[in-house]
Amino acid sequence: MANFRLCPDSGLFFDRNAESLMKVNAVAAAVSLLVAGLLALGVALTRWPAVHLLPAEQFYMFLTAHGLNALIFWIIFFEIAILYFASSTLLRCRLAAPRWAWLGFALMLIGAITTNVAIFQGNSSVMMTSYVPMQAAPHFYLGLILFAVGALIGCFVFFGTLVVAKNERTYEGSIPLVTFGAMTAAIIAVFTIASGAIILIPTFLWSIGYIGYIDPEMYRVIWWGMGHSSQQINVAAHVSVWYLVAGLVFGARPMSEKVSRFAFLLYIFFLQLASAHHILVDPGISSEWKIFNTSYAMYLAVLASMVHGLTVPGSMEVAQRLKGYNHGLFEWLRKAPWSNPVFSSTFISIIIFGFIGGITGVVMGTEQINLIIHNTIYVPAHFHATVAVGTTLTFMGLTYYLIPVLFRRQMILPGLARWQPYLFGAGMTALILFMMGAGTMGVARRSADMTFAGAALTYEYPGMAFTMMGLAGIGAVLAVIGGGAYLLVTVGSLVFGKKLDPSAGFLQSFGVPLSRGAYTAQPEILPMAAPVEEYGSAGHFEAPGTFALALVLLISFVVYYFINWKYLASVWPLS
Amino acid sequence: MSTYLPPAQRIWWNVPMGREEIVWIGIALIWCLIMFFMMPYWHVYGKQNLSNEAYQTTPAKYGPKVQAMIDKYTVRTETDQQIPVVHPPAGSDIYMLARLWQWWPIMELEKGKSYRLHLSSMDWNHGFSLQPININMQVVPGYEMVLNITPDVAGTYGVVCNEYCGIGHSTMLGRIYVKE
């Protein structure tokens, strides 16, 4: 008989194991983000031409570690916490196989530390991608493998919890939409980790001399099956969190369960094919493969993202209109709780992810247009829009919700927290736009020096490219300050925040379970949502404001897409 | 309150969609199909496509091809490193080699003429990034990529390496001249 803690503020039931595991994963995520953010400062201040802080050797070391800590460790630790939340907490179900879940966490922790140690020992500055035949120290790969195995265990604990919840009938009807979205993320994660295993295990064996040769192109194709799909886990996860926040902040319900779930189904089918985005100007791969895969089979996963882009804010709009914010197209949005960081993080994330991350991703993932973008600094601009604003800022917003609910602490410095999403979002947006500009002028990514000092020949980027990289540097510094504010508020709250529960002590904040006495609640079966007549079947527009915003998105998309074709048409003919 | 609660209906699949969702899905689907068909369209009517002609090779096979071209068509050398500048005949196969941390040799091409440009790496991954027009290609060791290029603007072009290739990466710079 499982026992739970009832959170009096949210009405959520927390299983003892799930609660501890969510905390430790979230804390490990925050530590990874701290490391990633400090490294980001070094990277950004080196790429800011007037500052040019680090010598090449440190720069490449910092960049390798920044990529792995920000893109892999921070996000996946946090996602494991989300998986446990979406299964155990939302379904009011005990966590399946908690010992396995702890083993998974231990492997992830050991793996993340091992890889970081390898990088900072200095012989593994191979970038996150570690393309063979460039070789890192064996424990660089070993750490990644351990981390991946741990994450895979986490995914199966999630699936196991779904099974337990169904068998023990902890909920009525179907699983909630948020849980369905988390399941989408877990499915993508399984493919991601399998691809990683297929390529990283042989690479590890090669690094210790057991295998003689790994084909560099084979490595690229399979590595990106992991490298890009891991970012697709993020898409599925942060879209789920968007839906969750719409429910938490506005009491919103999905505009249509069918449409939103079908959109997630399109992710399951097609999203992972986009790993081909990295292979578009590679030798030896046919255009048929490139076109089919880069377009997610006719852009069906893009269709899904465009649908979520309508239905997430649309569900917020419908909920706001029911509360009476019915005036004009946008009263619902003007009267949204802009000073609540849970909402503002999410909304900034939706806008930047859609308008910048999504559009740039599709444009540069077009087979031919990739020719004028591949490996320029436009590429990191794109994925900072998707991952640093899309995923990271969403997760930051969710953390503000979890501090009182999960960690049972009152948030400190609420004034700072209110500004944090804007600071981080504005800094990142500046970074992104200026890196996009510099990228269209040809500035290379992953380069320690854009002046080519020390080269036998000379080439000078346009003066505007230097200006843009400088402005990008300013944006990056703002974003790092915003990230620092997030960590100050969240970690500070765990340590100094007022205890909302007598047993929420210092150690408990960092994952030590509360005393058993705290877990005495026995939840009733999770009921279905109350039916509402006006939803779904109505023949009129329920969310006209969101629809107008969606049309603005579409127009921007079309215009920007064809501008890039026009630009492509102006370069040397190639065939 | 129901994004995180089970759906209100046991059979939610049969609940009709809202009007804007239907309209939006229709518009978005059309746009997705347009974007999809732009790529094959450009293969037929556009002028910037990859040939996708490629071969498996090795440094031992590729190096001598580059050297043969250098021996035959070198017109001068540049810099202290005596980098050869080759001026191959229009329409010929030209071979550029990437290695730590050089693009080798310098090419001198004629405007408006076509060449079959071969690219391969002797060691690690490199990135062929032709500046300032910003044409970018992945150069992978073990593979020889062939592109039919037609330089249509005269000038001096830089070949930047834009795939990380170790400590000297930012010094890896080559050059292509396009003459009237």
Add this chain to the structure above:
Amino acid sequence: MADPGNNPKDEEERIPAMQSLLENPFLLLFIGVAMPTVFYIIWGIMEIVTVPITP
């Protein structure tokens, strides 16, 4: 078979095919792994191994 009743048992028998697909995590897991494995990985590997050797 008879006219549409309202008791839950009847409803469960008539869950639409798409809904039952969406409620089967392990079938979805299989599809989600099989699709990219076939179209991205296997097709991609076939492309690479069929690259001709340089003349």
